[in-house]
Amino acid sequence: MSFNPKILMLITQVHRIAFFSLIFVLACSEKQDVNWPYYLGDPETTHYSGLTQISRENAARLQAAWTYSGWDADPDNRSQIQCNPLVVDGILYGSSASLKIFALNAETGEEKWVFDPFGEAYGMFGMGVNRGLMYWEGPGGSDKRIYFTAGPYLYALNAREGTLIARFGDGGKVDLRKGLDRDVDDRLVLSNTPGIIYRDKLILGTRVDEGEGAAPGHIRAYNIHTGEREWIFHTIPHPGEFGYETWPENAWLKSGGANAWAGMSLDEDRGVVYLPTGSASYDFYGADRIGKNLFANCVLALNATTGERLWHFQTIHHDLWDRDLPAPPVLAVIDVDGERREVVIQITKMGFVYVLDRDTGEPVFPVEEIQVPESNMPNEEAWPTQPIPLVPPPFARQVFGPGNVTNISDSSRAYVLDVLTRTGNGNPFLPPSREGVVIFPGYDGGGEWGGPAFNPETQTLFVNANEMPWILTMVEIKDGSSTNIGQGKGLYQQFCAGCHGTNLEGGTFMGNVPSLIGLKERLNEISFDSILTYGRGAMPMFTWLGDWQVDALKAYLLDLDEREVAVEETASKEKKFTSTGYIKFKGIEGYPAIEPPWGTLTAIDLKKGEIRWQIPFGEHKELTERGIPVTGTENYGGPVATASGLLFIAATQDEKFRVIDQANGDILFETDLPAAGYATPSTYSVNGRQYVVIACGGGKLGTKSGDQYVAFALPD
16 A cells, blocks of 8 residues: 555645644643732632642742832831732732732832822821732723722722723722711721622621621622622621521621621632631620621521521530631532532631531531530620530640640740649630630631632641630629729720730731830820821720710820729629730740640641641741750741642741642742731743742731732742
């Protein structure tokens, strides 16, 4: 059999064209940009990227590719940057320490534009932090927008120019205090964490106060074009709504909290948004909210188009411990007993992992309702049971007591044991009391707002955690003092001590909180009134206080002349209680009262429901130099996982950035940052080069504030 030479030549040419076409496609694919277009990477919030250029073999060669500074760190170390920046088509969008929004060339760090929502008034009006942004693009890419929140407003910007979209809301912004079906104009309502966009709707949760009189944490959807409210879901149900009977009658008129502050995830195919909610207010004493308190402490599945509740799963009934669900759930597909299951994965501050069916909310692994202790507080009724997942095991220890007290020194150990003899401990569900109880793993974890990363190929969840005990002690609020300073002290304990400390000493909860000792040397009466009216930094405004309350607080904190005043009939006849504040339980050397590790990073195999590995995460160098094994540190911000088997993470108090092997927890690369990276990194590629960028804002755990973003890449 023979072939025509012309046909053979034609076949050869076709093969050659196909071969070079393949080479061209591969070359182009290497140069193709890979975006990070959503908060935490994708609508499912997996913290995962398919990029593989940075690998186990070359991670040690990483170096800083560019650095960007907003030049706006607070000189008193009270500012932070918690932003997980977006990257779309070679442009990086992020926020600065003073909540300025900016666009950069993602390849070089060169600034393109900056938008300042506060102007020169940030020091007075700036509130909270910004953990991320939302990007939206219209059909054909003609309309590109950035949505973000700052203070009590939701803003819409032109993504190309950084200018307000005038037709959105009122000149480019929407007031989040409006449209909650209750008058909360004088209450704290803002949003630290971005929402998510589904078609023409922007769905958003809020941060509200955690004390008495807080705003309700209802969830809303806004029209992407106009800013008008499209739907609302009442997390504190109104009459006739599902869950209304889990609260006292008419609680919807006055109860607050139950808010979705930690973000959300979206199943675009189903058209379902999944949201975690926080505790009801007041956090630690619920005599005025007896009942299960739906929809506080729930994973909620809502129809993204209408806001209709599809299902809920409550992780804490009648929360008395501030056990908000701290991070958005991860949407994933896992193999369970040989069956592919589409699931919702929710971590908790207690270190639990709830794995729920995506359509029904039913637990995929066993969950048991266990009996828990009763409360001894007047008029309080702790719920008798709580739901505990049996698989996978918790990624944080559950009990702190005499058996696991710190061992870093004999003096610290003796001090902690002495305190424990006077404090309730040994059960994570001991209700708050006037004698004091240990809260463990703590108000800030187990898991925290950084959330976990998930590798869909290995079906492994990676989560960093804190193991810091805190002491919660309840005190009665004494109303009716006959002096202005006496009334002011009572008001301070009720509204201020949680952050500034029982004795005005300040602290590190919600950042580096300043001491108020000697405040009269730093503030005059006019400045004091201004701060209560407008807020400052992370401190909210207190415009809802009455004139007599402002005068009383001013007298107490500025040490004004004491005088007799009329007794204010401000309280009901029932006793009211507050806590002595957010107090970390530490040894006399200033380290956590529990034996290490104090911070961990854990890999959880969700196919088997087992912990694959766990390492101490972070280092106190001064302790390792004393011969103490690595202890781990408190940490904030989450990891990013890649298809090459790496984890990128900063988060630790030691101000480092690390690359970790997903297979075994080995550290492949670590380097110092200009300030601690209490944020989740983003990874992307531009022109074939992979980058990892982290916000270095510091400002927590006693560390200095920073104002830089650092992008790492392999050498050119």
